[in-house]
Amino acid sequence: MPELPEVETVRRGLAPVMEGARFAKVEARRGDLRWPLPEQFVQRLEGQTVAGLGRRAKYLLADLSSGEVLMMHLGMSGSFRIAVPSGEDTPGDFHHPRGKLAAHDHIVFHMSNGAVVTFNDPRRFGFMKLTPRVDLDAHPLMRAMGPEPLGNAFNAEMLAEAVAGKSTSLKAALLDQRVVAGLGNIYVCEALHRAHLSPRRKASTLADRKGAPNVRADALVPAIKAVLNAAIEAGGSSLRDHRQTDGELGYFQHHFRVYDREGEKCPTRGCTGTVKRIVQGGRSTFYCPVCQK
DNA sequence: CCGCGGGCCTGAGAGC
């Protein structure tokens, strides 16, 4: 489900109720997520205060007073929901209206300020891990990750160097979290369309023979940043189940130019093409064969 | 080292 914009939306929703609050009680209703929950998961959380809630790529990172970091990943179908002690509850029929538990509610955080934060994940590709803060950068899941796409370290020079010599497709290279961390299937398709680059192009063609960026790398980097920023602004994309933590839908899906728009007219100004769907690495790619070269 | 396909899960939707 969630790519960087959706995870960032979740982070912004959770931060006001989690930062500065203590885990008063933690319920681990189901421990068999993508990986089993860490040893003593509940005990290591209860009593700890959340000093800050950050994000690295698609990971949420809660800094705990114990010196550990709670790493949370939403997988394909994970979501968080907040119920506050008084006043308005989560609107609509989102998971469980009146604070009751629903199917696939696996982890429940009862915060010291009264907020109840529930992790729901039907497919259980999501997971949580605990690691000492000082070891975070060396953690196997963090160590090899490329730069944040919205950070200054992600630029044409860096991207060209990362893909130089790569025989794989540009689509696959951008999905590779070692190249740049946080993009997923949707935003790769959208960024490539904005940059007018074919997903089938060899990744190495963003660089010249010396590994320096060319005009294509120069176009792609700002296209990636623009689509991610626009999506964050819109509260992410809600296809099947992504919600903001207050239950509201994101609305960036209405701004997709190619993703899930097979057969529609290419939205590029003056382009006569039609959006095509192909399969790369077992996953759908949407693009315009006319204006993406 | 790299690239690829399989596998992990559940649910929604299409087609018969």
Added chain:
DNA sequence: TGCTCTCAGGCCCGCG
């Protein structure tokens, strides 16, 4: 209605 099949926003792992 109900069954079967395909597909889904991620990513680790084993293989060649």
